[in-house]
Amino acid sequence: MVITRSISFSTRGNTDVIDITERVQREIKNSPVSSGIITIFALGSTGGLTTIEFESGLLSDFKDVMEQLIPLGDYRHNLKWGDANAHSHLRASLVGPSLTVPFTDKELNLGTWQQIVFVDFDIRPRNRNLILKIIGE
Amino acid sequence: MVITRSISFSTRGNTDVIDITERVQREIKNSPVSSGIITIFALGSTGGLTTIEFESGLLSDFKDVMEQLIPLGDYRHNLKWGDANAHSHLRASLVGPSLTVPFTDKELNLGTWQQIVFVDFDIRPRNRNLILKIIGE
């Protein structure tokens, strides 16, 4: 069985980390699938998906680390297009746009302190749309 | 339904970024599956998969960033084996060899400026082979 869903929300940009665990869990609960995988995919090239312990200290640390790894700067993308978000694209490509999570008996298989997050690396507030594919039986 | 396909191409190495979106899309179109996911997997330990806005400025920026994050150097892998591509392996492990993308009505669910790319981190031209698994109904 293949079920397609999407979830939408607003972000503030600038490495805004959004906890989507409950919404993903709800879509699984509301689907007819009890065991399988869910692929969550970020449409667009300036957002990424991963898991993290969703705790404000660590979210600040994550933002700092991304700024150290791929700082703002005079990237060629910016110079060529008059943009200012090359670092957003580069961070998104590094973190990746796709996350596949297993679930069993309609419950996501996650650690106790592990949440599913979308990270908006863009430099302005955005409306975001994620595609969910629930595959299983 | 499970459909197995592969795509092959030549690269120049040294963080050569190859846009495979059209070829992946074509394999979905030619398959009997209309809704599901496609897992794209890079065989070998010096290549990775992600998405990016495929624009020459940003591709240069991506190459520069990878060189800053994991520069060429006297890694133990090189010293031990007389190799020079330890940085290629390390970059590939960081970016990751696997990407799963949803599709609906035989169309990849991607953002407007979001392309699927294989990145060849090796230090010489290579012939590459990617495995595709199309799963759905």
Add this chain to the structure above:
Amino acid sequence: MVITRSISFSTRGNTDVIDITERVQREIKNSPVSSGIITIFALGSTGGLTTIEFESGLLSDFKDVMEQLIPLGDYRHNLKWGDANAHSHLRASLVGPSLTVPFTDKELNLGTWQQIVFVDFDIRPRNRNLILKIIGE
């Protein structure tokens, strides 16, 4: 068909890299599925999954690179909770908790020098549990 399995093992922590290829391959062999994908998922927020050439020189290099990219430090997570493993969380979020690998005729599709690894970024020995979902026909 959807088959759920798990594998458990002990680690030493501190970027301990565990080769799980043979155990994953065995679960596929022992399943009734001959062609499909396997999603491997790391429960917990201080471990990650990727592929690498499992060779002691390169494993040392990988550890060094992770320490350069995300060093130990006075992160807010540590200050707030009296913890010392913020860098473990951050590295795990960057590498990612999920890996999906294709298999055909009950054999993992991997390169010759490409192994599936779990990386324990935590700062102490841990017992780890990975969820496996085998999907295919």
